[in-house]
Amino acid sequence: APDTTIFEQRESEVRSYSRAWPAVFTRARGSWIQDEAGRDYLDFFAGAGALNYGHNNPVLKRALLEYLDSDGITHGLDMNTVAKRRFLETFQRNILAPRGLDYKVQFPGPTGTNAVEAALKLARKVTGRSSIVNFTGAFHGMTLGSLSVTGNSMKRAGAGIPLVHSTPMPFDNYFDGEMPDFHWFERVLDDTGSGLNRPAAVIVETVQGEGGVNVARPEWLRALADLCSSRGILLIVDDVQMGCGRTGPFFSFEVAGITPDIVTLSKSIGGYGLPMALTLMRPELDVWAPGEHNGTFRGNNPAFVTATAALEQYWSDGMLARSVRTKGDQVHAALADLAGRFDGLSARGRGLVQGLAFTRPEQAAAVCRTAFDAGLLAETAGPTDEVVKLLPPLTISTDELALGLNILTEAVASVCR
Numbered sequence: 001a002p003d004t005t006i007f008e009q010r011e012s013e014v015r016s017y018s019r020a021w022p023a024v025f026t027r028a029r030g031s032w033i034q035d036e037a038g039r040d041y042l043d044f045f046a047g048a049g050a051l052n053y054g055h056n057n058p059v060l061k062r063a064l065l066e067y068l069d070s071d072g073i074t075h076g077l078d079m080n081t082v083a084k085r086r087f088l089e090t091f092q093r094n095i096l097a098p099r100g101l102d103y104k105v106q107f108p109g110p111t112g113t114n115a116v117e118a119a120l121k122l123a124r125k126v127t128g129r130s131s132i133v134n135f136t137g138a139f140h141g142m143t144l145g146s147l148s149v150t151g152n153s154m155k156r157a158g159a160g161i162p163l164v165h166s167t168p169m170p171f172d173n174y175f176d177g178e179m180p181d182f183h184w185f186e187r188v189l190d191d192t193g194s195g196l197n198r199p200a201a202v203i204v205e206t207v208q209g210e211g212g213v214n215v216a217r218p219e220w221l222r223a224l225a226d227l228c229s230s231r232g233i234l235l236i237v238d239d240v241q242m243g244c245g246r247t248g249p250f251f252s253f254e255v256a257g258i259t260p261d262i263v264t265l266s267k268s269i270g271g272y273g274l275p276m277a278l279t280l281m282r283p284e285l286d287v288w289a290p291g292e293h294n295g296t297f298r299g300n301n302p303a304f305v306t307a308t309a310a311l312e313q314y315w316s317d318g319m320l321a322r323s324v325r326t327k328g329d330q331v332h333a334a335l336a337d338l339a340g341r342f343d344g345l346s347a348r349g350r351g352l353v354q355g356l357a358f359t360r361p362e363q364a365a366a367v368c369r370t371a372f373d374a375g376l377l378a379e380t381a382g383p384t385d386e387v388v389k390l391l392p393p394l395t396i397s398t399d400e401l402a403l404g405l406n407i408l409t410e411a412v413a414s415v416c417r
């Protein structure tokens with residue numbers, strides 16, 4: 001058995017994944033991660049979406065090693081650096097310009113929740129209004145602002161005290177049949193007699209990752225965007241988990257042809273598993289005063305270097321987006337097949353975020369445990385952790401994908417038999 005004594009003795013009880021995976025990991029490459037006993041696991045978790053280009057991607061590693069070797073700046077707050085310039089130029093050239101997008105870029109801090117905090121604060125500052133509309137099942141981060149718009153009672157309980165005001169709305173899930181209409185939502189927004197304040201912004205994920213792989217229809221996202229723009233409510237798309245190609249296109253909202261007012265990115269934007277976050281805003285929304293939202297680690301220069309290398313390698317053409325769609329179809333077909341074979345299962349997803357939902361959460365947990373024993377890392381998501389969520393690296397080969405899906409299929413068959 002692996003020696004996990006020090007983790008159990010010294011690490012806070014809040015740790016989670018160490019409990020799901022009782023191993024001590026040492027090294028990783030591509031879609032594989034190894035524990036100290038020398039066992040290899042296929043990684044269908046990929047840092048909860050932080051490793052879209054795989055572990056220790058050789059192209060990114062070379063760029064990073066060359067940079068460190070040349071004594072490149074590692075810590076620079078928001079000073080002008082060559083690494084930051086190259087990142088901004090490449091982001092403009094490979095991501096914004098080809099999509100006809102015009103966003104100013106803020107580096108709000110190292111993690112996804114920092115990007116969300118900046119987005120919420122900015123929306124409040126721009127509109128002079130305070131409340132935010134969020135959705136049931138949403139996940140936006142663990143700091144107080146982001147947690148206020150997170151629709152998960154267990155996570156919210158971690159705050160202990162009431163949070164910033166938010167108004168939760170039901171999330172669309174295109175497997176639920178009829179598209180919900182926004183009629184009653186409009187009536188709430190337009191009511192002037194009840195003391196309800198028009199919100200500053202609506203924050204939404206196009207696919208809820210932590211919420212259990214709940215996929216919003218493009219038409220629903222378009223209707224939401226129209227509703228917001230007709231009422232001067234800002235639309236924030238949180239692309240922390242679904243951005244950087246997870247669903248196919250670089251931005252997950254491209255599927256709906258909408259242009260959010262504010263966009264958050266993190267997880268895979270640094271590319272190498274290095275902390276990095278962006279808050280993108282339409283230029284006229286950039287009402288920040290200098291120094292109004294700062295933070296020590298908001299300019300991680302090694303992350304700029306790996307981010308630039310990733311944008312150059314994977315986003316100068318449409319190849320990665322196309323392969324994500326093909327591989328996503330491969331995963332979805334396997335999950336749909338399982339859903340056809342066993343009662344109570346359903347499959348859903350978009351691109352390389354795919355979920356297999358169980359009616360009984362203990363089955364989802366048992367599948368992950370069985371898969372782990374057979375050499376596959378996958379985690380559960382959803383309000384009661386009833387969904388097995390698959391997030392392989394986007395760069396995974398179809399053979400590796402097939403291998404992982406075989407392990408999963410056998411795990412499901414042994415749990416549901």
Ligand code: PMP
Nearest residue numbers: 111112113139140141238240241
């Ligand atoms: N938004 C979304 C959609 C996320 O999935 C996450 C992380 N799971 C966050 C925000 C928070 O990011 P971080 O954990 O880096 O703070």
